[in-house]
Amino acid sequence: MTIHYDEERRIFHVQAKGTSYVMAVSSEGTLLHLYWGQEIQDAGALLGLLQIHRGSPTGPVQPPNADVGTWPHEFPAFGMGDHRSPAYVVQRFDGSIASCLTYVGHRIVPGKPKLPGLPATYVESDEEAETLEIELLDPVLRLRVILRYTAFAQHSAIARSATFINNSDESFQLQRALSASIDMAGADYAFLQLSGAWIRERFVELRQLVPGEQSVYSRSGMSGHKHNPFIALVAPRADEEHGDVYGFSLVYSGNFLAKAEVEPMRQSVRVQIGIHPDDFSWLLEPGASFQSPEAVLVYSDRGIGEMSRTYHRLYRTRLARGRYRDEPRPVLVNNWEATYFNFDADKLVEIAKAGSELGVELFVLDDGWFGKRDSDNCSLGDWYPDPRKLPGGLADVAKRVEACGMQFGIWMEPEMVSPDSDLYRQHPDWCLHVAERPRSERRNQLTLDLSRPDVCDFIVEAVSNVLHSAPIRYVKWDMNRPMTEVGSATLPPERQRETAHRYMLGLYDVLERITTAFPDVLFESCASGGGRFDPGMLYYMPQTWTSDNTDAVSRLKIQYGTSIVYPASSMGAHVSAVPNHQMHRLTPLSFRGHVAMSGNFGYELDLSRFTAEERELAKQQVAAYKSIRSLVQFGDFYRLLSPFEGNETAWMFVSAQQDEAYMAYFRVFPDPLQPVRRLRLRGLRESTYYRIEETGEVYLGELLMRVGMNMPLMDGDYQSVTMRLRKV
């Protein structure tokens, strides 16, 4: 890892592990993008290649103004010749939005500076990374822009962000402030995105780029179920194991835009990611600054699989924080699908007791314990226990759960308020709303206005009171509606369009304060399942409830798609009852167990109603999971067969030393006369012998990876097999 500036040729060469990222300053001071990809040594030679851009002169660093629209810009402006999508837009007091940035200077610092108020990747020592800060200036606006690039020594990743500073004595409106923009030469790429809906999150979609714009986005105030804040460009012939892949992931939990704009002659593609400009504007007063969220760019020359593993390692070790980053996550049982709102303390203890007999470690009390909440139509905001259900309060039920030998955890939805709640009756202006418009309810609830410091203080106090009231070791932090009428009672008209981003800053502040005050509590985020499964939330909470769809067959696709960016240690995965409550499908307990064991394992059903046979199997599942837990939660993940391509799914986890592995294979339906499946493993050491624990067979890694191993013959629907490999 190094960052080098060639003074003579005015070239920046940012080198992270295995990758080079190169920029040049033109004779006019424009910052140009030259290259991003496999590591190169002679970045200076890239200048010659700039000539391939149509209309550019032979002196590559002297682009004439007329051709500025074809040049590869590093942080493109609007209105002065480049008609492609800008990285930022500023409206001046006179209404104009033309802008142009030129290079002023730069500095290279060891390590990685923090991003004020925002989640971001981090380092634990300065040797882990180096950061380049390039300062650009629009001399008319007197707008300074600092572009920040952190190169990681251990990861093929570059973290980017931009700071906008108003150096003038007039205010202006920042109408667009993306985190990263990059003009890549050529456009022969496929666009990889993770898209879906509630109970169908993060399905893998791949489409060939065509001229024009293609994008994924959220305007719902949360990163959302529809698209994840991530895209990748996949080079021709690249696949899971081979070829060039370029990932773009945004460390943010609100509205986002991720897009690729292909030039009509397919000469180049402009890739951008950042806050969605549709519901954004920021008044920059003289001297004020605005910080964009961080975008994490990952390059892989070994296909989509290696890109994923880079994100996994980086996000697991240098995005997630706190005690549980490195600690095994407890096996839990959650009462949501077991009881919904219909429970009392005795019922909860009955489930906890049954769980403890199986070896489950944590009992989670889900929705319905507070206010007078017997359905989803009231009480959000009234965070005190319902005496009808919990006569002894939380402390009593927690004590009884602990007496069963288990830890106690709880569900909360602190960002919300029910119109039927004491909180709303006292503070009707505390929710997001717009004057003279109805307050649209979703799931009978409104969103608290976290752009307001007083509302944030209330949330911190309410959550803290609950956490102080009982020995609570885990919190499921839910958020169950998209935002509408995004306006704030306290902001002036010229700042109303700051509300959505101010909400996120408020949320991050709340999460920082709470997670700092309760370092021993494990936090899991949730938004109607996987509606806010993003790197921003992972900074505060190391795991997320992956989806409200607990059907094991559906989960194959959901967990596979999620793994494109996010590590298994971030995915909550539970065994639920059959017929499944979302899909009404009947799958065997063993299949459900195997699917859930590939994430943070737990149960979400009434364990006290298991038959003796089910109890025995569940006991074995819990023990088996505990024996592979560190592999799953901290190992390297290899996808072997995709559920998006057929009836079978397979993946495996390999320890960092490559001395242990765990493989899971799933076949949804039988095929008549289906040939034996020969499965090639990945990630092992070629010259190491491995024993397969289940069969006692010993094979060389080379054979397991090049030739493969036969999956056993299996009859019937919903079959699965797992194998544990150990170095001999």
Ligand code: DGJ
């Ligand atoms: C949505 C979550 O995704 C579910 O797991 C459950 O906690 C419900 N909310 C409770 O209202």
